[in-house]
Amino acid sequence: xxxxxxxxxxxxxxxxxxxxxxxxxxxxxxxxxxxxxxxxxxxxxxxxxxxxxxxxxxxxxxxxxxxxxxxxxxxxxxxxxxxxxxxxxxxxxxxxxxxxxxxxxxxxxxxxxxxxxxxxxxxxxxxxxxxxxxxxxxxxxxxxxxxxxxxxxxxxxxxxxxxxxxxxxxxxxxxxxxxxxxxxxxxxxxxxxxxxxxxxxxxxxxxxxxxxxxxxxxxxxxxxxxxxxxxxxxxxxxxxxxxxxxxxxxxxxxxxxxxxxxxxxxxxxxxxxxxxxxxxxxxxxxxxxxxxxxxxxxx
Amino acid sequence: xxxxxxxxxxxxxxxxxxxxxxxxxxxxxxxxxxxxxxxxxxxxxxxxxxxxxxxxxxxxxxxxxxxxxxxxxxxxxxxxxxxxxxxxxxxxxxxxxxxxxxxxxxxxxxxxxxxxxxxxxxxxxxxxxxxxxxxxxxxxxxxxxxxxxxxxxxxxxxxxxxxxxxxxxxxxxxxxxxxxxxxxxxxxxxxxxxxxxxxxxxxxxxxxxxxxxxxxxxxxxxxxxxxxxxxxxxxxxxxxxxxxxxxxxxxxxxxxxxxxxxxxxxxxxxxxxxxxxxxxxxxxxxxxxxxxxxxxxxxxxxxxxxxxxxxxxxxxxxxxxxxxxxxxxxxxxxxxxxxxxxxxxxxxxxxxxxxxxxxxxxxxxxxxxxxxxxxxxxxxxxxxxxxxxxxxxxxxxxxxxxxxxxxxxxxxxxxxxxxxxxxxx
Numbered sequence: 001x002x003x004x005x006x007x008x009x010x011x012x013x014x015x016x017x018x019x020x021x022x023x024x025x026x027x028x029x030x031x032x033x034x035x036x037x038x039x040x041x042x043x044x045x046x047x048x049x050x051x052x053x054x055x056x057x058x059x060x061x062x063x064x065x066x067x068x069x070x071x072x073x074x075x076x077x078x079x080x081x082x083x084x085x086x087x088x089x090x091x092x093x094x095x096x097x098x099x100x101x102x103x104x105x106x107x108x109x110x111x112x113x114x115x116x117x118x119x120x121x122x123x124x125x126x127x128x129x130x131x132x133x134x135x136x137x138x139x140x141x142x143x144x145x146x147x148x149x150x151x152x153x154x155x156x157x158x159x160x161x162x163x164x165x166x167x168x169x170x171x172x173x174x175x176x177x178x179x180x181x182x183x184x185x186x187x188x189x190x191x192x193x194x195x196x197x198x199x200x201x202x203x204x205x206x207x208x209x210x211x212x213x214x215x216x217x218x219x220x221x222x223x224x225x226x227x228x229x230x231x232x233x234x235x236x237x238x239x240x241x242x243x244x245x246x247x248x249x250x251x252x253x254x255x256x257x258x259x260x261x262x263x264x265x266x267x268x269x270x271x272x273x274x275x276x277x278x279x280x281x282x283x284x285x286x287x288x289x290x291x292x293x294x295x296x297x298x299x
Numbered sequence: 300x301x302x303x304x305x306x307x308x309x310x311x312x313x314x315x316x317x318x319x320x321x322x323x324x325x326x327x328x329x330x331x332x333x334x335x336x337x338x339x340x341x342x343x344x345x346x347x348x349x350x351x352x353x354x355x356x357x358x359x360x361x362x363x364x365x366x367x368x369x370x371x372x373x374x375x376x377x378x379x380x381x382x383x384x385x386x387x388x389x390x391x392x393x394x395x396x397x398x399x400x401x402x403x404x405x406x407x408x409x410x411x412x413x414x415x416x417x418x419x420x421x422x423x424x425x426x427x428x429x430x431x432x433x434x435x436x437x438x439x440x441x442x443x444x445x446x447x448x449x450x451x452x453x454x455x456x457x458x459x460x461x462x463x464x465x466x467x468x469x470x471x472x473x474x475x476x477x478x479x480x481x482x483x484x485x486x487x488x489x490x491x492x493x494x495x496x497x498x499x500x501x502x503x504x505x506x507x508x509x510x511x512x513x514x515x516x517x518x519x520x521x522x523x524x525x526x527x528x529x530x531x532x533x534x535x536x537x538x539x540x541x542x543x544x545x546x547x548x549x550x551x552x553x554x555x556x557x558x559x560x561x562x563x564x565x566x567x568x569x570x571x572x573x574x575x576x577x578x579x580x581x582x583x584x585x586x587x588x589x590x591x592x593x594x595x596x597x598x599x600x601x602x603x604x605x606x607x608x609x610x611x612x613x614x615x616x617x618x619x620x621x622x623x624x625x626x627x628x629x630x631x632x633x634x635x636x637x638x639x640x641x642x643x644x645x646x647x648x649x650x651x652x653x654x655x656x657x658x659x660x661x662x663x664x665x666x667x668x669x670x671x672x673x674x675x676x677x678x679x680x681x682x683x684x685x686x687x688x689x690x691x692x693x694x695x696x697x698x699x700x701x702x703x704x705x706x707x708x709x710x711x712x713x714x715x716x717x718x719x720x721x722x723x724x
Binding site for chain 2: 044046047048049056057060127128131132133134150152153154155241242243244258260261262264265
């Protein structure tokens with residue numbers, strides 16, 4: 001009786017009680033399916049029947065499936081260009097929208113609007129922009145005397161088109177985070193720098209960038225994870241073509257799971273992606289010690 | 300006193316209950332389609348319920364994009380509706396998993412059911428070995444739709460007349476496509492003669508050239524010289540004759556038959572209601588696909604109504620399947636609305652089907668197309684074959700490789716390898 005009373009008096013006990021719904025949700029809807037998919041990755045499973053096959057799904061992925069490597073390569077190339085360009089774009093936009101000019105709130109709203117367009121709708125819009133025959137982009141190229149490009153039909157240009165399209169999101173959540181980070185930098189730093197004769201570039205390089213580096217790091221981690229999960233645009237615009245030039249990892253995984261019903265193989269792909277992202281995130285954390293500056297931290 | 304009251308309440312409740320529904324056998328029927336098709340099927344279910352007071356069919360509609368996934372999950376979880384419409388592309392692979400009921404005993408016990416009433420291809424598509432496991436609906440063949448105005452403008456004889464005279468050949472089709480392709484002064488295409496149909500509609504062209512994609516034993520024959528000739532003919536229409544839009548030119552539906560920018564297309568008969576609805580500013584009609592050294596052989600295909608193997612009411616489900624494939628439904632769906640083609644010969648040859656007040660007027664061409672048509676070689680591994688084919692043939696259709704033999708050798712190699720491997724990896 002006494003021990004029961006003691007338990008009820010423990011603050012930790014009530015903490016657990018209060019987070020029980022979340023814990024149950026996590027165990028049932030996240031951890032449970034994750035472990036199930038790990039188990040399925042060792043099975044040949046098509047919803048109808050399953051058979052334990054050991055590491056066969058992984059072996060076939062690595063040694064017998066050229067499309068797996070193609071999808072992985074496409075996704076890496078996409079991430080290498082789209083993530084830095086996206087971060088630079090969002091940062092530039094945030095810097096512009098942080099200027100004290102008239103109609104500042106209107107501009108912020110306008111630049112944020114594209115990110116509110118549903119992914120499928122924006123993919124259809126970009127499909128029209130990239131149209132080789134009468135698209136906006138080729139019309140512009142024609143005006144400046146450049147030849148038309150088959151953006152989504154010629155495999156040489158498809159990846160560039162997707163990277164260009166990824167810039168559509170520069171005004172979204174990432175820009176808002178940068179803007180919040182910029183507003184968190186005290187004006188006193190800039191004031192002191194100006195008194196010392198520092199110009200705008202020097203202020204940006206020596207104040208803004210270091211103090212914004214944790215925000216940049218956060219955006220980088222999320223950007224890399226997001227880039228490895230790119231799916232909707234390719235699914236809607238090209239279906240992975242031409243000649244698998246836009247076959248991204250998540251699209252190939254989706255096809256295996258829900259078009260070919262190779263759920264064991266798809267689960268193995270999901271776990272390979274998980275490991276890749278884990279390693280990339282760990283590397284980023286390791287490297288971050290060299291360039292991320294936390295205010296108040298001594299280096 | 301208390302007991303008497305309870306009994307009285309119970310009697311009252313039973314008396315008030317809807318006896319008509321409590322005694323009815325409840326059936327669930329699942330299908331997909333556009334709003335018009337769904338409205339018609341709902342109407343048919345209501346009519347069936349009216350004619351069969353002991354059964355109540357509940358219509359369960361699922362969007363087409365999610366349909367196969369939904370059906371597979373419901374079969375695997377043993378929660379399938381009693382009657383399910385299945386696209387024939389997926390029929391063999393699902394039948395292999397033993398989800399469908401053998402309808403032979405039900406058909407044999409039904410004095411009014413005669414296989415001979417139906418087109419033999421329609422029956423064969425629903426057979427798994429010697430078992431009838433599916434009854435065909437939404438049946439039809441591929442056909443050529445042509446823009447009469449564009450052909451007349453170029454002084455070309457009506458293809459239907461040529462077909463009647465036995466002169467409607469693939470070479471003539473090519474001539475017509477060349478004659479009707481129009482470009483402006485800058486060389487920009489305004490109208491194309493034709494387009495390359497989607498897979499596997501153009502198998503009819505391959506058959507016309509005497510080729511095939513599988514032989515009678517089920518071995519792939521993609522790189523057979525006659526098959527190659529058929530594919531090369533199609534590729535040349537695009538890359539040599541330039542009478543088909545390239546993928547870039549055809550993007551965003553820039554050239555469609557209904558917009559009047561394509562003179563001829565090969566497509567399923569099921570497109571007729573859509574064309575009837577949207578084409579208002581030119582005349583159009585239909586003709587069977589042209590002939591070649593292999594004859595004129597259009598592919599035929601339908602959907603199958605299956606009874607779920609674990610349905611608790613197979614007899615009632617059979618009655619519903621019979622109604623949905625019976626004359627009453629066929630007349631409304633296929634004769635009046637031309638949504639597809641009747642599976643019953645009597646309906647196809649009736650005045651209700653043949654006499655038309657709006658295009659297509661050459662309804663006899665539809666009947667002929669089905670009579671001479673052949674089923675596609677769809678097996679339980681069709682999905683994997685299609686995946687390989689679609690991926691590789693893109694090299695030919697997009698012009699990365701213009702020699703069909705090179706592409707088809709690769710398809711042949713990959714299909715043989717795939718068929719030799721264990722399924723499902």
